[in-house]
Amino acid sequence: MATTEKRLEVLKTYKIYIGGQFPRTESGRYYIATNKKGENLANVCLCSRKDFRDAVVAARSAFGGWSSRAAFNRGQILYRIAEMLEGRKAQFIDELIKQDSTRVQAENEVNLCIDRLIYYSGWCDKFQQLFSTVNPVASSHFNFSVPEPTGVVAAIAPQNDSLLGLVSLIAPIIAGGNTCIVLASNTKPLCAVTFAEVLNSSDLPGGVVNILTGKVSELVPWFADHMDVNATVYCEADEATQKMIKEKSALNVKRVLLYDKTKWTDASGQSPYFIMDLQEIKTTWHPIENIGGAKAGY
Amino acid sequence: MIQTKTIPDFSAPVHIDQVGIEERASRFTKRSIKNESKLNGLMLALNMIDLTTLEGKDTEGKVKQLCYKAQHLHDAYPGLPTVAAICVYPSMVKTAKAALGDSGIKVASVSTAFPSGQAPRDVKIRDTKFAVQHGADEIDMVISRGKFLEGEYNFVFDEIAAIKEACGEARLKVILETGELVTYDKVRKASDIAMYAGADFIKTSTGKISPAATMPVTLVMLEAIRDFYYKTGKKIAMKPAGGISKSKLALHYLVMLNEVLGEDWMNNEWFRFGASSLANDILMQLMKLRTGVYQSANYFSID
Numbered sequence: 244m245a246t247t248e249k250r251l252e253v254l255k256t257y258k259i260y261i262g263g264q265f266p267r268t269e270s271g272r273y274y275i276a277t278n279k280k281g282e283n284l285a286n287v288c289l290c291s292r293k294d295f296r297d298a299v300v301a302a303r304s305a306f307g308g309w310s311s312r313a314a315f316n317r318g319q320i321l322y323r324i325a326e327m328l329e330g331r332k333a334q335f336i337d338e339l340i341k342q343d344s345t346r347v348q349a350e351n352e353v354n355l356c357i358d359r360l361i362y363y364s365g366w367c368d369k370f371q372q373l374f375s376t377v378n379p380v381a382s383s384h385f386n387f388s389v390p391e392p393t394g395v396v397a398a399i400a401p402q403n404d405s406l407l408g409l410v411s412l413i414a415p416i417i418a419g420g421n422t423c424i425v426l427a428s429n430t431k432p433l434c435a436v437t438f439a440e441v442l443n444s445s446d447l448p449g450g451v452v453n454i455l456t457g458k459v460s461e462l463v464p465w466f467a468d469h470m471d472v473n474a475t476v477y478c479e480a481d482e483a484t485q486k487m488i489k490e491k492s493a494l495n496v497k498r499v500l501l502y503d504k505t506k507w508t509d510a511s512g513q514s515p516y517f518i519m520d521l522q523e524i525k526t527t528w529h530p531i532e533n534i535g536g537a538k539a540g541y
Numbered sequence: 542m543i544q545t546k547t548i549p550d551f552s553a554p555v556h557i558d559q560v561g562i563e564e565r566a567s568r569f570t571k572r573s574i575k576n577e578s579k580l581n582g583l584m585l586a587l588n589m590i591d592l593t594t595l596e597g598k599d600t601e602g603k604v605k606q607l608c609y610k611a612q613h614l615h616d617a618y619p620g621l622p623t624v625a626a627i628c629v630y631p632s633m634v635k636t637a638k639a640a641l642g643d644s645g646i647k648v649a650s651v652s653t654a655f656p657s658g659q660a661p662r663d664v665k666i667r668d669t670k671f672a673v674q675h676g677a678d679e680i681d682m683v684i685s686r687g688k689f690l691e692g693e694y695n696f697v698f699d700e701i702a703a704i705k706e707a708c709g710e711a712r713l714k715v716i717l718e719t720g721e722l723v724t725y726d727k728v729r730k731a732s733d734i735a736m737y738a739g740a741d742f743i744k745t746s747t748g749k750i751s752p753a754a755t756m757p758v759t760l761v762m763l764e765a766i767r768d769f770y771y772k773t774g775k776k777i778a779m780k781p782a783g784g785i786s787k788s789k790l791a792l793h794y795l796v797m798l799n800e801v802l803g804e805d806w807m808n809n810e811w812f813r814f815g816a817s818s819l820a821n822d823i824l825m826q827l828m829k830l831r832t833g834v835y836q837s838a839n840y841f842s843i844d
Binding site: 296299465468469470471494495 | 834835836837838839840
């Protein structure tokens with residue numbers, strides 16, 4: 244065998260991420276991701292509604308454990324995701340360039356992603372203090388309101404900013420103790436699948452984040468009307484789809500979040516309000532004895 | 542057809558083809574069941590459930606709640622069948638019987654020192670008579686697995702026969718606890734002993750031991766029922782129990798039942814599922830078929 248012969252490159256199979264596993268779609272279907280030059284980049288799973296159903300089951304069963312973890316520990320895990328991403332930077336830059344980014348753009352995007360994860364890592368055990376209140380009431384009660392995670396979130400990631408948009412969407416969802424199913428960008432799915440590998444090696448329990456690839460128009464109705472999903476997130480400006488999501492989400496009164504005007508690349512793309520978008524406020528009345536001469540409690 | 546019942550020699554070895562059984566059982570899971578046949582299959586499976594609560598912490602309240610559930614599986618879906626029976630401990634039979642009234646749902650009671658079966662025979666007989674006196678329609682007994690594994694087949698045979706006598710009118714289900722019998726050969730032998738000794742049902746497991754019911758083990762038992770039917774002309778019913786909590790798996794079992802024993806067995810007189818969480822999963826599937834929307838456990842009653 245001649246040593247000068249060109250080595251045949253081993254191509255990666257881009258699979259989906261459900262419950263901490265990397266299965267192929269149950270449907271057996273795939274589509275070819277291409278770049279602007281029309282080059283074939285990879286065969287990518289074309290997920291069906293049944294993959295989504297399985298992902299919801301995984302997200303629901305992960306919710307109890309994830310939401311009851313110490314907030315500080317969630318912060319540690321988000322930080323760990325950032326560490327892992329930093330270590331695999333080159334691979335992400337390479338994939339972004341394949342998907343039509345310039346090198347400078349790609350480096351910027353990956354750096355922003357890492358910083359954003361660190362940002363939300365810090366917020367994990369702090370946003371509760373900012374958004375909790377002690378309420379003045381006219382009876383002998385200690386009355387306070389605290390945020391609690393909404394539950395299982397089904398999100399459709401932005402089509403552009405395929406990595407930054409995905410990370411900016413996932414980080415606040417899981418920082419707040421929710422679990423999620425995310426449909427990656429249809430045209431640029433490579434980074435999403437590689438990001439799943441990062442998540443999988445970051446102490447993040449299986450099922451907290453589930454990543455699917457496929458056609459938005461096919462999956463959106465199922466994202467919006469599944470009874471076991473508590474919120475739907477959509478990032479495009481398509482009005483017909485927005486309307487459909489709102490209508491179907493009404494079935495079990497899901498939260499609907501439309502991030503079509505958000506610019507993920509600048510500073511407004513990160514804020515604790517993204518965490519609060521997926522929190523419910525719980526108010527507790529705790530009976531106490533009267534305190535002080537004024538006979539008022541808190 | 543031969544109608545005599547000659548009792549075979551149980552000490553003779555039985556050989557079950559393990560690879561063949563497992564291969565055959567896995568084939569049943571490859572059938573595609575959609576739309577109308579799925580709907581009918583799910584309805585049938587629902588109607589075959591023995592809704593079960595067998596916990597040390599069972600209270601009368603819990604049993605009453607379960608009996609209510611048995612009669613009102615999901616009121617948002619009119620026209621649903623009920624489950625076949627409620628399965629409880631002997632001390633709860635009276636409560637269950639009263640709670641079920643004239644709904645037609647049967648009361649099954651475990652007995653004979655369930656789940657271990659480690660008690661003297663007279664205690665087991667009293668246990669059984671107690672349940673029958675309180676109105677149990679069906680008795681789920683456990684065999685003495687220790688004696689069986691020691692090779693004391695006559696002991697096991699006599700015990701089943703004695704409990705059958707104590708049952709009177711009640712139908713007798715004999716639990717083999719296949720998880721403790723280990724090999725298919727022993728499962729087949731225990732099935733034969735139970736059927737010849739007078740069992741009306743043979744049942745895989747108590748649900749307290751893992752593995753509980755599996756498809757291969759159920760297949761071995763279904764084949765034993767088939768062979769017994771060919772030899773004696775007598776139909777025996779089957780009840781896999783434990784570990785069947787998903788609708789899809791229940792449909793696989795129905796496929797297996799249909800292909801091994803045929804349509805005569807496809808009703809709740811001749812086949813049951815011992816389960817508690819299966820009912821809700823079937824209900825969720827039925828609602829999915831009806832509404833086209835995937836369901837959430839939040840909207841179904843707790844069992």
